[in-house]
Amino acid sequence: MGKALKVADDEGKKARWLALGVGVGIFLVLFVLWPYQHWQFSDFPRSSVLVGWGRVLAVSEEWQFCFAVPFLVGYLVYRKKEQWVKLPVEGSWLGAPWIFAGAVIFWLGYKVDTGYLGFAAIQAVTAGLILMLGGKRWMSVLFFAWLFLIFAWPFFPLDHLMAAQLKIPTAQAAAMLLRLLGVDTVRNGSVLESGADLVTGLAQGARFKLEVSDSCSGMRSLYSLIMVSALYGHIALRRTAPKLVLFLSAVPMAVFGNVVRLLMLAYGSLWFGSEFAVGHQNGDHLEESAFHLLAGFVVFGVALGGMFALATLMEGKHWNKAKLKKTSDHKREAEAESDSDIKHTATLCGGALGIASVGLLLCWTTPEKQVFAGLGMRAELPETVGDYVSKELDWTAKERQNFDEGVQLVRRNYGKPGAHQILATLVLSGQLKKTLHEPTRCLPDAGWIISSTDEISVPLDNGRIIDVAIMYVFRDYEKTPGVTVRFKGINLYWYEGAEGVSTPSYMASNYYSYRDAIFRNLNHRWGQAAFFMPVSEREVGVDEPLESMIALEELKAFVATIAPKFLLVGPQ
Numbered sequence: 001m002g003k004a005l006k007v008a009d010d011e012g013k014k015a016r017w018l019a020l021g022v023g024v025g026i027f028l029v030l031f032v033l034w035p036y037q038h039w040q041f042s043d044f045p046r047s048s049v050l051v052g053w054g055r056v057l058a059v060s061e062e063w064q065f066c067f068a069v070p071f072l073v074g075y076l077v078y079r080k081k082e083q084w085v086k087l088p089v090e091g092s093w094l095g096a097p098w099i100f101a102g103a104v105i106f107w108l109g110y111k112v113d114t115g116y117l118g119f120a121a122i123q124a125v126t127a128g129l130i131l132m133l134g135g136k137r138w139m140s141v142l143f144f145a146w147l148f149l150i151f152a153w154p155f156f157p158l159d160h161l162m163a164a165q166l167k168i169p170t171a172q173a174a175a176m177l178l179r180l181l182g183v184d185t186v187r188n189g190s191v192l193e194s195g196a197d198l199v200t201g202l203a204q205g206a207r208f209k210l211e212v213s214d215s216c217s218g219m220r221s222l223y224s225l226i227m228v229s230a231l232y233g234h235i236a237l238r239r240t241a242p243k244l245v246l247f248l249s250a251v252p253m254a255v256f257g258n259v260v261r262l263l264m265l266a267y268g269s270l271w272f273g274s275e276f277a278v279g280h281q282n283g284d285h286l287e288e289s290a291f292h293l294l295a296g297f298v299v300f301g302v303a304l305g306g307m308f309a310l311a312t313l314m315e316g317k318h319w320n321k322a323k324l325k326k327t328s329d330h331k332r333e334a335e336a337e338s339d340s341d342i343k344h345t346a347t348l349c350g351g352a353l354g355i356a357s358v359g360l361l362l363c364w365t366t367p368e369k370q371v372f373a374g375l376g377m378r379a380e381l382p383e384t385v386g387d388y389v390s391k392e393l394d395w396t397a398k399e400r401q402n403f404d405e406g407v408q409l410v411r412r413n414y415g416k417p418g419a420h421q422i423l424a425t426l427v428l429s430g431q432l433k434k435t436l437h438e439p440t441r442c443l444p445d446a447g448w449i450i451s452s453t454d455e456i457s458v459p460l461d462n463g464r465i466i467d468v469a470i471m472y473v474f475r476d477y478e479k480t481p482g483v484t485v486r487f488k489g490i491n492l493y494w495y496e497g498a499e500g501v502s503t504p505s506y507m508a509s510n511y512y513s514y515r516d517a518i519f520r521n522l523n524h525r526w527g528q529a530a531f532f533m534p535v536s537e538r539e540v541g542v543d544e545p546l547e548s549m550i551a552l553e554e555l556k557a558f559v560a561t562i563a564p565k566f567l568l569v570g571p572q
Contacts, residue, residue, distance in 0.1 A: 489533060
């Protein structure tokens with residue numbers, strides 16, 4: 001009997017080491033060793049998913065908290081040691097579909113040359129390896145640690161999309177609090193300025209001018225706070241509802257922390273001067289002061305304090321649950337009721353190796369060099385369009401700071417007697433893949449409020465028909481004391497790819513990029529054409545119902561004439 005138990009124990013240990021060795025080997029080959037992505041459109045050789053991940057994070061200050069996630073995942077696994085240390089290796093073929101899906105996603109990311117699909121492949125393959133080599137009980141014990149791994153991956157598109165939504169609420173809340181505290185504040189979109197002082201002769205913005213940038217809108221701290229809220233809720237709260245509430249509180253807490261930051265910068269500017277509180281402007285770059293950096297740390301401290309107070313309100317001395325606890329002997333015995341089977345484990349390991357090899361085989365047979373598509377538009381605008389004459393305008397300082405190297409931008413302001421002026425802008429993306437963005441990000445920064453959006457078709461003079469996005473915007477300002485004026489405008493834009501591929505949707509342009517890279521081995525270099533027309537300037541409450549319709553027809557006629565002059569593809 002004792003000899004049989006010893007043989008079973010030895011077999012269990014061999015099964016564990018075999019499963020661990022094969023799982024680690026598959027992970028290393030796929031994600032550490034295999035050359036995966038260029039990480040930008042360049043002539044540099046491909047590097048693996050995790051090597052590229054490290055390089056991206058090294059130059060992305062707001063996402064460097066992702067470096068801590070693997071260590072936190074290790075801690076979460078260690079917390080469950082009392083449960084998994086006695087679990088037998090009883091792998092399941094339920095992991096096979098996960099590994100296969102991960103292998104296919106891995107290949108698609110290799111073909112498209114994007115890291116996001118590589119990150120998704122890590123999640124899928126890791127889940128598959130736990131299930132296939134460990135078993136369902138291993139997945140049950142390690143589920144949260146596996147899920148938490150999602151926080152290791154930077155999601156840059158969400159950064160831009162969510163930041164645009166948080167800037168205005170952050171600026172509105174800060175402006176309201178400053179006014180309640182007696183500080184005359186003018187908000188212009190996402191910019192806060194000190195009010196003009198007629199007694200002292202100080203102009204508007206003389207005492208402080210604070211821009212609610214992406215970092216100040218809550219985004220720089222939002223994702224890390226979401227991560228902390230998920231981790232803290234898991235280890236310190238008992239019930240599901242409080243965990244969910246704490247997780248969702250990360251968004252308002254991040255905004256509140258940044259409102260406090262703006263208040264600190266405003267009062268610091270009032271008391272000690274803008275250079276002390278905010279920093280020194282060196283050309284297009286702001287060199288942040290020590291006080292400014294301190295205010296950034298305060299954001300995180302305020303948000304964490306608020307989350308801790310909320311957790312305490314919901315579950316009292318909730319921190320007691322965070323202590324490591326021993327698993328009862330009864331539970332450990334129940335978890336160790338079956339033994340590992342070395343033959344079964346070996347079969348599953350062979351299956352895992354075979355399925356993972358599918359992804360590598362697909363990548364190996366995929367051409368290394370991708371075909372970069374020809375341009376869909378040239379970055380050139382004519383000096384005249386019919387009776388319209390134009391004046392060339394330069395980049396703004398913010399555009400030079402925000403756009404990546406290689407981006408081309410041309411802008412002209414067109415006008416003629418008896419017609420609305422039209423601001424035309426063409427932007428051609430650079431070497432990096434995601435260098436364009438939606439007007440929903442930049443127009444609110446300039447103080448515009450988007451009242452409605454629409455998509456329409458515009459027949460061009462050369463016979464081609466394009467779908468464009470229409471954005472109706474307005475902003476109010478006090479023209480004279482007691483007289484508020486509403487300035488209305490129309491923004492028409494679309495995205496132009498190669499070979500006549502165009503779309504009014506930013507998300508659709510991403511879809512076309514992936515679709516054509518996968519099925520046609522073709523990579524688009526997108527351009528954006530945007531035309532802004534000021535419509536009217538009237539007192540609030542005084543409106544002309546037909547003026548926007550008339551202005552839109554005028555703008556469509558202008559676009560129909562000018563677009564064929566810079567588009568490189570005609571009727572299809």
